[in-house]
Amino acid sequence: MRSTFWMDFMKNQQNGASDAELVSLSKIDPENFGFIMERYQIPLFHYIRRITQYPKEDVEDILQEVFIKIFRKLNEYDEQLKFSSWAYRIAHNHVIDTFRKSNARPKTDGFDESEMAKLLKSRMDEEEKMEMKDCAEKVKECIGDMPLKYREVLVLRFVEEKSYEEMMDILKKPKGSVATLVSRGREILSKNMKRKGIGCF
Amino acid sequence: MDNFIKKTLEKIKEQDIRPDSRWKYLAKKYSAWLVLAFTVLFCAVSASAVAYLSSQLDWDIPFLAHGSGPFSFFKMMPYFWIVLAVLLAALAFFEIRRTERGYKFSRMKIFSVLFAGFLVFGFFSTQMGWGRKADQDAKRNLPFYGSLVTTKETQWSQPDKGLLGGTIESVDGNGFSLEDFSGKNWSVVVDESADIRTAASLSEGEKVKVIGSEEAEDVFQAKEVRPWEGKGLRRGQNGNGGGQSGRNGGGKF
Known part of the structure; x- marks a missing residue:
C-alpha cells in the first residue's frame, strides 16, 4: 500500500518535472526515462509515421530504436535547445539512416484525412474540403511520390505545425534553406496534384 | 503504448x-573545432604565401616575361595558393x-568570423615567415609546383625572354660571370648603355637580376641589372648598401 502510494507520488513529481530535469534523472536511473517516453511517444510516433508512411508495427520498431538512441545520447543534450526539437532531430536522422540502409520507398498510408486537409490548406487556404475521402487516396500518392526532404518539411510545417526556428533545430539547416525547402515542397505537391488531375481540393 | x-x-x-x-x-565536439582552427590556419598560411610570392615578383616586367597581352599580368598570379586558400x-x-x-549562423556572420580569423592568423603567419616557408617546402616536395606557380626564380630563369637571375661568380672588365638557378654559367656583358640600379651590388657571391638579351648559348647582354631584392632604385634597398655601382647607377663598374 505504502509502495503504491510512493510510486504514485513519484509519478506526479516526475510528471511536473521539466524535460531537462527528466534528462538528469534518467541518467541516474533508466526508469525515469519512462517519463520522457510517456511525454514524447505519441508525437514522435505520428511524426515517424507521417514521414515514413510505414505501417504501425514498423513505426513502433523505429520509435523504439529512436528512444534507445535518445537514451544513449542523453549526455549530448544541450539545455539551450528545446528537448522536443532535439528528440525530433534524432528521429529525423534515424529515419534517414533507415531509408538509406533499406533503400526503401515510402508507402502511402501515413496520413489520415485531417492531416491531409492540413497539408492541402498549405496550398490553398480558402478552398473548402470537398469529397475528401475520394480524393485523399490520390493525394496520398502525390505525397508518397515526393522526395523525403520535401515531404518531411511539409509535415513539420503544416501537420506538426512547427515554427521555422524549431524546424531549423530539427533539420539542422539554416532558416533560408528551410524556407526554400518548404516553398519547393509546396510547389512539387501542387504540380503533382495538377499532373494527376486532382482538382478536388 | 504503455506496453x-x-x-x-526492459530492452x-x-x-x-x-x-x-x-x-x-x-x-x-572539440576535435571538430580543432580541425576548424587548423583549416583557418592553413588558409591563412596559403594567403601569406600569396602575399609573399606577390611581394617577391617584379610586377613591372610581366610584358617581358609573359607576353604583351592584357592577361600577361594575371599569368603571374600565384593561383596554386589562391585556389588552395579559397x-x-x-x-x-x-x-x-x-x-x-x-x-x-547566417552566411554573412560566418564569413565575418572567418575573415577575422584569417586576418589574425594571416598576420601571425606572415610575422612568422610561414608563407615563405610554405613556398620553399612546396618547391622542394611538389614536382609540379614549378609549373603551376610563377616564383621569383622561375620569373628570372627565362633568358630567351630577356630575364636572367643568379649569383655572381666573378667580375671582370666586360661584365661578370653568373651562375643561374639551374647551375649553368653565363657570361654577362655589361656595356656603357646598361642601367645598373643604384642598389645593385656587382660583386662575387651577390644575387642579381639581369634584364637583357641572350646573345649566344652562354652569353647574355645586360640592359639593366637589379639587386635580387626589389627594383634597386634606392641605395640600400637590398639591405647591403649597393656595394659597387654601375655607370648609370652612380659609381664606376
Whole structure:
C-alpha cells in the first residue's frame, strides 16, 4: 500500500518535472526515462509515421530504436535547445539512416484525412474540403511520390505545425534553406496534384 | 503504448544500455573545432604565401616575361595558393556549418568570423615567415609546383625572354660571370648603355637580376641589372648598401 502510494507520488513529481530535469534523472536511473517516453511517444510516433508512411508495427520498431538512441545520447543534450526539437532531430536522422540502409520507398498510408486537409490548406487556404475521402487516396500518392526532404518539411510545417526556428533545430539547416525547402515542397505537391488531375481540393 | 514503454525500458536494462559518456561527446565536439582552427590556419598560411610570392615578383616586367597581352599580368598570379586558400576557406565555412550551432549562423556572420580569423592568423603567419616557408617546402616536395606557380626564380630563369637571375661568380672588365638557378654559367656583358640600379651590388657571391638579351648559348647582354631584392632604385634597398655601382647607377663598374 505504502509502495503504491510512493510510486504514485513519484509519478506526479516526475510528471511536473521539466524535460531537462527528466534528462538528469534518467541518467541516474533508466526508469525515469519512462517519463520522457510517456511525454514524447505519441508525437514522435505520428511524426515517424507521417514521414515514413510505414505501417504501425514498423513505426513502433523505429520509435523504439529512436528512444534507445535518445537514451544513449542523453549526455549530448544541450539545455539551450528545446528537448522536443532535439528528440525530433534524432528521429529525423534515424529515419534517414533507415531509408538509406533499406533503400526503401515510402508507402502511402501515413496520413489520415485531417492531416491531409492540413497539408492541402498549405496550398490553398480558402478552398473548402470537398469529397475528401475520394480524393485523399490520390493525394496520398502525390505525397508518397515526393522526395523525403520535401515531404518531411511539409509535415513539420503544416501537420506538426512547427515554427521555422524549431524546424531549423530539427533539420539542422539554416532558416533560408528551410524556407526554400518548404516553398519547393509546396510547389512539387501542387504540380503533382495538377499532373494527376486532382482538382478536388 | 504503455506496453511499449515497458518493453523499451526492459530492452535498455537487459542489454545494459547506458548513456554514452560525456567526455566522448566533448572530445568529438572539440576535435571538430580543432580541425576548424587548423583549416583557418592553413588558409591563412596559403594567403601569406600569396602575399609573399606577390611581394617577391617584379610586377613591372610581366610584358617581358609573359607576353604583351592584357592577361600577361594575371599569368603571374600565384593561383596554386589562391585556389588552395579559397578551397580551405570553403572547407572552413562548411566546418562551421557542421558544428552544433553552425546552422543558426547566417552566411554573412560566418564569413565575418572567418575573415577575422584569417586576418589574425594571416598576420601571425606572415610575422612568422610561414608563407615563405610554405613556398620553399612546396618547391622542394611538389614536382609540379614549378609549373603551376610563377616564383621569383622561375620569373628570372627565362633568358630567351630577356630575364636572367643568379649569383655572381666573378667580375671582370666586360661584365661578370653568373651562375643561374639551374647551375649553368653565363657570361654577362655589361656595356656603357646598361642601367645598373643604384642598389645593385656587382660583386662575387651577390644575387642579381639581369634584364637583357641572350646573345649566344652562354652569353647574355645586360640592359639593366637589379639587386635580387626589389627594383634597386634606392641605395640600400637590398639591405647591403649597393656595394659597387654601375655607370648609370652612380659609381664606376
